[in-house]
Amino acid sequence: MATSSRQNRPFLYVIDEEFVPPDRGDEQEGPESAVPAGDPDEAVRLLHHYRQLMARILGYEEELPEPASEEALVAVEEELGVALPADLRALYGVADGDGDLVNPLFDRQDWLPLAEIGDLDDEWLDIAQEWRFEPWRRTVFDARPPHAVRRSPLRAGWIRFAFDTGGNWLAVDMDPGPNGRPGQVIKVGVDYVEGPVYVADSVTTFLRRLVEALERGDYRRRDKSLWIDTDLPDLAGRHGWYSGGPPSCARAGQAGPRVQEVRVTDVEDCAFLAAMPEVCSLALSSRGSPDLTPLGGHPVEYLELDVESADLTAPARNRELCSLSVTCARPVELAPLRTVPHLWALDIAAAPVADIATVSELTGLRYLEVTRDQWRELSELGDLPQLALVGVHPHRPERDRPSRTTWVTTYDEPPSPTA
Template identity: 25%
Template sequence: MVAQRSSPRSIDDFATWEPVLQLLRADHAKRRTAIASGRVAGSIGRHGWSLALQRRLPPPGRAAQIEDIQDEVDAVERVQGALADAGVDTISFTAEISPVGKTMLHLLGPSPAVEPGIGNPHPGALILVEDSRPEPWRRLPDPVPGAVPAVSADPQLLEQTLRERLPDAIGATEEEIAAAEVRLGVPFPAELKALYRVTRARWEDWGEDYEAAERVYAAAGCELFALDDLYIADASSRYCHWEFAAKEAVVTPPDARVQGLVGSPGWIAFGDNGGGDRLAVDLTPGPRGHTGQIIMLSHEEDTGAELLADSLTDLVLNRPSEEHGDHRADQPPVAAWVNTASLRSIEAAAHPGLEVLSIGVWDGTPFSLAPVTGLPRLRTLTAYPGTLADPLEIAELTGLEFLKLGPAEWRVLLDAGAVPRSLSAAAIEAHSQQDPLPIVAIANEILALWDRPRIVQTVLEGDLGPVA
């Protein structure tokens, strides 16, 4: 473990952390009565925090308010200010507090090679290959040479309808539209040009008049982006933590109208449905789709898009597309879950197209990985602690790019020198109550195999005094 003991930064000053530690100790003692010492842990970021505190319930009939946790907010904001000063986004910590208040505080990280943990002080995904992304985020659309605009696509009717609805709108010039095409690196379809010839949807054109904006949105059928705010909804526009992204899989059936993708260089995002879902013109449709069809990217999904209309004309005229195609029922899943509530054997999950295997909570005999050895597309394996009969079987899975295991399973691979070198990222499955220090030590061993920046541990000593 990389350690350091002194630094001029306020984030490394014990006094910065003392209010948080006092709150955790008091809460710990209150919930476990006789305990006035022990280990506490948590994580604090510039925009949120995770602390094991039992918050007071508000009075009956009243919702919780910030004042109900003001002491917690004040303590956390002190740390958040120090994080901002140090240019650090998130930091985890653990502390051992003696009965008389002597405290050893361990600050863990950050590391540019480690994503923050979610809701606990343990490290998130370890990025073993710099700038790497999971396979679905690298997937580009397949060419569809026969794709053409829908019969309903009618730029002239679209422009005429919008001018009737918005007679006073300020449209974009041809030069402005051409500049937007250059900025995005893709030529606009005729319908999109027709839309922005009528209105360029800039706030300054409306004089901050919300009613004028609402009229434009009603006319266009969505909360229309200004011409200057159009963007390409490619994979990079849909951020997802490595650990979750690695378990995603995208598929495009032969009768699909929209390609199964995270994003595409041919998805031009031009609006919002008012609920955070983005609308885009699709220039890379599925095998049964139309060039220029309108799709929606859900803010609740990390992959895929839903067909809304065969053309922008249909969207504006409120003629939604009839869904058909995209049938997958007869195909085995490319992402499979084996656990007490899903598939109950590795054999049931194994097939040549399997990409992701997640082994969850299991109360039976641990599994052998022999049924999936040699599968050509298996790239992700996650296994809950204790579910593998022999972790060394992982060495036979030569195409893995992501692996998540419990600490004991990682220990077996590390001691045997059997950590797959094909990995681009990895993660450690740990219970929220587990001491972060041994988990960080294993993480640093894995990072060292790829010569990646380790998680730095800063050790601070202080005295919280006796329990009040």
């Protein structure tokens, strides 16, 4: 009974433990302007004014720790391999973090001492990238404003300096995207695996907004604590997304140029994508065979199709396509995928394939999801791509939303055709 149960479970074979999904942030250009927006003198003035305002509101002043020494600053920068922006560096010349303040200086986020900046536990990211969570189905989205922050979950140039105690940090971005500036403030962490959030162009601006909020009276007093209502962005609106039936372009507010994630059902015509030019994660479901021609003009990186029949000619014209999952009733031809330069993940377990030998020609493929019969057929062909992971289902899986599989993960080669 145990053997039979084991044979009927989907197995994920991790062949290369060192492989990680490509980081789109690595492919982006650096900033057009390398001049930071922060001002160290103004940042220090704002910090003192901010503390005066808080003391006036609270009726007492909390004491800051001693300043960090120049030697400590230099040592941290050498350890990180990145220089701190001048405004944050100047603040450490006032205090080495905010110690045990009841009201952390950075809007309920603890300002870290230098000793903790270079010694952070990133288990949250290791967990998020575990193969059982299927990172090949996940896209890192662009922040707002567009192209200011690189599309990565975490980078060496993101220096985290404040912590919310829940697995998220404020960071100064010393490795910005083409439209960003060094020293801009972003949010990263466990709640931002799908993409960081742009907060402000500098620590100076961040402090200025906190000061302005206190001066406007935009705060709430809770016993000894102060909750400041700033206009800083957070999780809401991190990236636009749409879910439901195909939207009518005439209905204002349901679609727009910053919609990056789309999940639609009952698709007959993909023309609605004209209202969503920046979509990069797309799931289409249809009882028929919709015309996929509009997909060729979109920067879709993850495409999930659940249709009666699928013609991959149009999707294959999209040079950004990285990961494809196909569920269909009629045989699909993979031949168009030969020309897709960045395709590294392919899920065909829920699709009959007319030309399965084409898989051997997809040289960039690193992840493949198939049925046991499909894997047996491919194994007999030989000359497969240098696969890092292979997911094998005992039989064709039923695809439901969300299309996630409870894998039995094993760090080994997939079984031979006779297994």
